[in-house]
Amino acid sequence: MSDYHYFDVQLKLRDPESVVLTPAYFRGCILNSLESFFGDIGGQTTVDIVKFSVQQRRVIFRVPEDFYERTRVATTLIGHYQEVPCHFQVLESSKSLLDFDKELGEVVSKNQSD
Amino acid sequence: MVRIKNRYIAVQIVPQTATRTLRLNDNTLTKCLLENVGKHYGVYGLGLLEQGFRVKYCNERTKIAIIRCLHRGQQYVSSILPLITLIGDVRAKFRTLYVGATIIQCNKFIIKHQKEFLDKMMGQLESAKERQDLLKSVMDFDMDR
Numbered sequence: 001m002s003d004y005h006y007f008d009v010q011l012k013l014r015d016p017e018s019v020v021l022t023p024a025y026f027r028g029c030i031l032n033s034l035e036s037f038f039g040d041i042g043g044q045t046t047v048d049i050v051k052f053s054v055q056q057r058r059v060i061f062r063v064p065e066d067f068y069e070r071t072r073v074a075t076t077l078i079g080h081y082q083e084v085p086c087h088f089q090v091l092e093s094s095k096s097l098l099d100f101d102k103e104l105g106e107v108v109s110k111n112q113s114d
Numbered sequence: 115m116v117r118i119k120n121r122y123i124a125v126q127i128v129p130q131t132a133t134r135t136l137r138l139n140d141n142t143l144t145k146c147l148l149e150n151v152g153k154h155y156g157v158y159g160l161g162l163l164e165q166g167f168r169v170k171y172c173n174e175r176t177k178i179a180i181i182r183c184l185h186r187g188q189q190y191v192s193s194i195l196p197l198i199t200l201i202g203d204v205r206a207k208f209r210t211l212y213v214g215a216t217i218i219q220c221n222k223f224i225i226k227h228q229k230e231f232l233d234k235m236m237g238q239l240e241s242a243k244e245r246q247d248l249l250k251s252v253m254d255f256d257m258d259r
Contacts, residue, residue: 039156041193 119185142202
């Protein structure tokens, strides 16, 4: 049994050219959102970036299982990345390790058919 | 029809430096508590707590207050009370005295507590006028204030 929950997330930006996308900034964005929604006591957790793709603007990260719900909420509610309006599309989330090997279209169509 | 369950928390405010009265009212206390809940539990905690939250009673002389909140929001209040060190602009801390489900039970406890307080204070005063003034201000339960 793994103690982590994995997220496969794609960043949808209104203006993709004007932002710097790095794992550290991305992690900070999620941690900020968690802290603003759940505060100092409920929003402190470890977010590990597993895979990061700048071209696809796609990230796989993991959080402890207890924080799955809170992270999902916080990720969905993010509205800005470096002051550029955006949203995070959660393509997939699972208890086992995720990978980029699936094509983007495949995942989206699978999610829509669910 | 579902009954709304409330919890009433009786707290005592203990200032760092001994003062006779605190410059406090319900509004400053409410603001201070909600600010701290927002800091420690974020927007989510604040949203859960705000419904039904009210400071029902605040006595400056005995430094006792009653906070009303919903049953499900009680832990958010009681857990941040020990973490607060600044109330308004006074450096002070909270001592939780009692948590009750009705304001009557809270009242009963406070009356008992205030009687003990009166006994202690009476010994320190000299003139009968002073004693009467003290008695009046302590027993003045103005619940709608």
